[in-house]
Structure formats: structure tokens, C-alpha cells
Amino acid sequence: MERPIFVVGCPRSGTTLLQLMLHAHPRIAIPPETRFLLPAYYRRAHFGDLRLRANRRALGEWITGTRGHKFPDLGLDTAETVRRIEEAPPTLGSALGTVLREYARRHGKQRWGDKRPAYIQYLPELFRLFPDAQVVHLIRDGRDCVGSLKGMKWWEHDSHHAVVTWANAIDAGHEAARHCPDGSYYALQYEHLVADPAPQLSALCEFLGERYDPAMLHPEAVASVNPRRKKHHARTHKDVDSAAVRAWEERLEPWEVQLCEYVLGDRLRAYGYELTGLGRPPAAVLARYARTRAWRKQAALRRGFRDGWHRIVSDDDLACHLGGSGQDLQPAP
Structure with a gap:
């Protein structure tokens, strides 16, 4: 089966580099970030019964035409993509997978997937859509993720949020390693990847079942598939x-080094990162971090509660059923 591949991690961890390395295969x-998978999952009740062709067409038009979605970056024909979604199996995962598969076909490739760092926080949702997905966590x-995030114009938060974001990504990866089926989750480190790419990529391909x-x-050879407007991907x-x-x-x-x-x-020591020993940060810094972490935790709990309730009242099949992706498989826990 041609299992879908998803690249995840903390923002600014090198996921775009890894996306391009995989795309060079x-x-x-693996396309640039699409930004419509998670919104579609959480809006799924609005699309109605996807067994109705008109609803699948409306879903396709929402995917391809909604502002904020990155469908134009894929270089696909809008009308043809909507038609393909209409003809796809009547599940949300199949509709979303159809877009990603069409992107792969445009490039003459067999395997498809997506890259978005935030998916690391939504792995249960991702596996409900794509039960046989293979997740690659970079x-x-x-400290490098926090330092890079604070320099991004699109990062709307402070360093406290960046520290929480990295911690949550690491913890979500640990959960995935414990609970995902064998062959579904793979982690590698950015520092090892850039220092000696060949053995790291060879091991990754073995996990993916690819040669x-x-x-x-040479990811730079295919870097043009990503939008030039993203200057922070210049490297x-x-x-x-x-x-x-x-x-x-x-x-x-x-103080940021101390906080990290x-x-x-x-968590840093577990991956072999050496600490400076600068000591404890000021009390005010720790207090602000604690408030930020608590706020983020409450937001995640509210999101989980709403989604859990929706799953109780709805028994819709979400899984992708595109010729070998998701057929006769149960979503990972």
C-alpha cells in the first residue's frame, strides 16, 4: 500500500528541509503546507452527508476556494480537483487525500502526504483521517527552535509560548512512540540530519519501506516547489x-536560555543536548511561563472536549479510502 507520509515537529525545527528531502525522492x-486538513476536520459537521455528491462538491469548493488555505501553492487545476473530490469515496479523509494524491500525480510520484509542524499536536485527529499514515517527527x-521563532515575523507570541510549543511537541512525540502501531511513527534529530544526511535518510527510507x-x-534542487514568498525558508x-x-x-x-x-x-538531555548551567531564571519569568503553560493546557482540553462530544454524537466514517490508503484499517488510538 502507498501509505501517506506526514512530516511534523515544533515550528522552526527543519521540517521544510525534511519535506524537500522527501520530495526529492x-x-x-510532499507539498508545501496546505493548511486545510485540520480546519476541515473541525468543521466536518458543516459539510453534511458526504454520500451526497452535492456535499462532496461543496467540500471541494471549500478546500480549493477558502482564503487562508494554501491550495493555490499546489499548482493544481481547481475545477479538476473539485471533480476528483466529487468522484472520491464519500469520507472526509478521502476528499483531503484526493488533493494530496493529485499533487503527487502532478509530479509523477506514487506516494503522497503533507508537512505541517502543528500536526504533532493533532496526531489522534490525523490518524482518524489517515489510519495507515506514517508520521515522521523531526x-x-x-533552544534553537525558540531562538528561531522569536525572529519570525509571523510568530505572534513571546518566548514563553515558544518554550511551551517545543515541550508540547516533544511530549506528543513520546505519546505517539508509546501508542502508535509499529511502523507508524519515526523520530530523527535535525542536528544529525544536517551533519551526516545519507545514513539518516537511509534509515528513514527503511522505515518508510522505500529504497x-x-x-x-540535494533538497535545494527541488526547493522551487515551495513558495518564494516565504523568505524564512531561504536556506x-x-x-x-x-x-x-x-x-x-x-x-x-x-534569561531565555535559563528558562529553556x-x-x-x-527533555534536552534526553536527546543529548548539553546545558550551559546558567541556573534558575527569575521568579517573574517562571511565573509567566506557568501562566502560559496553564492557558495552553486549558485550550487543548477545551478543544479535546468539543471533539470528543462530536465523536459521541456522530459515527461518521472519516478514514481515507483511496486505493490502498485506509482500507479495512482501524484508526490508531
Whole structure:
């Protein structure tokens, strides 16, 4: 079966680089971020009974025409994509998978998937849509993720939120490693990937059930598939190197290093990241972090409650049923 592949991780952990490495493989197509999978999942009640062709057409028009979705970045014909969704099996996963499969077909590839760092926080939802998905989790030093996020114009939060985001991503990965079926979850580290890509990519291909191809060592050769407007991805147009490793040493203030190492220390050490030993951050910094973490936790609980209630009152089949993807499989817990 051609299992879908999803690249996940904390934002600014190198997921775009990994997306391009996979896209350089002759059988795999991973598009730039699509931004319609999760909104579709949480709006699924609005689409009605997908056994009705008119509802599938409306869903297709919503996917392809909603502002904020990145469908135009895929280079697909809108009318043809909507028609394909109309003809797909009558499930939400099948409709979403149809778009990703059409992207793969456009590039002459057999396997399809998606890349979005935020998916690491939504793996149960992802597996309900794609029960046989293979998730690839890229992990980077939390201090580097925080340092990079604080420099992004699109990052609307402070460093406290960035620290919580990295911690949540790591914890979600640990949960996935414990509960996902064998062959569904794979983790690798950014620092190892950029230092010696060939063995890391070879091991990844073994997990995916694919033959390693040296073309994966040259993601810059396919970087043009991603939008040029994303200036923060400029490094992906260059040869792979380790220049961004430990960039946090210049990007973070001492109190930010202290916060990262104080609250993330065990997680950082577990992946071999050395700590500076700067000590405990100021009490006001810890208090603000605690408030941020509590707020984020409450938001996740509310989201989970709403989704759980919807699942109780609705027994709709969400799973993708595209010729070998999701057929006769149960969603992962």
C-alpha cells in the first residue's frame, strides 16, 4: 500500500528541509503546507452527508476556494480537483487525500502526504483521517527552535509560548512512540540530519519501506516547489549544512536560555543536548511561563472536549479510502 507520509515537529525545527528531502525522492511528493486538513476536520459537521455528491462538491469548493488555505501553492487545476473530490469515496479523509494524491500525480510520484509542524499536536485527529499514515517527527534543540521563532515575523507570541510549543511537541512525540502501531511513527534529530544526511535518510527510507535515493541529499534542487514568498525558508535553496546548529547562543537572551534549560532540561538531555548551567531564571519569568503553560493546557482540553462530544454524537466514517490508503484499517488510538 502507498501509505501517506506526514512530516511534523515544533515550528522552526527543519521540517521544510525534511519535506524537500522527501520530495526529492523519485516516488514521494510532499507539498508545501496546505493548511486545510485540520480546519476541515473541525468543521466536518458543516459539510453534511458526504454520500451526497452535492456535499462532496461543496467540500471541494471549500478546500480549493477558502482564503487562508494554501491550495493555490499546489499548482493544481481547481475545477479538476473539485471533480476528483466529487468522484472520491464519500469520507472526509478521502476528499483531503484526493488533493494530496493529485499533487503527487502532478509530479509523477506514487506516494503522497503533507508537512505541517502543528500536526504533532493533532496526531489522534490525523490518524482518524489517515489510519495507515506514517508520521515522521523531526526534533531540534529546543533552544534553537525558540531562538528561531522569536525572529519570525509571523510568530505572534513571546518566548514563553515558544518554550511551551517545543515541550508540547516533544511530549506528543513520546505519546505517539508509546501508542502508535509499529511502523507508524519515526523520530530523527535535525542536528544529525544536517551533519551526516545519507545514513539518516537511509534509515528513514527503511522505515518508510522505500529504497534510499541519493537525490534526497540535494533538497535545494527541488526547493522551487515551495513558495518564494516565504523568505524564512531561504536556506533550503542552498546546500545542506550545520550552520544553524547552536544558533541560539547568539539569538537568546540569558534569561531565555535559563528558562529553556530550567523547564526543558530533562527533555534536552534526553536527546543529548548539553546545558550551559546558567541556573534558575527569575521568579517573574517562571511565573509567566506557568501562566502560559496553564492557558495552553486549558485550550487543548477545551478543544479535546468539543471533539470528543462530536465523536459521541456522530459515527461518521472519516478514514481515507483511496486505493490502498485506509482500507479495512482501524484508526490508531
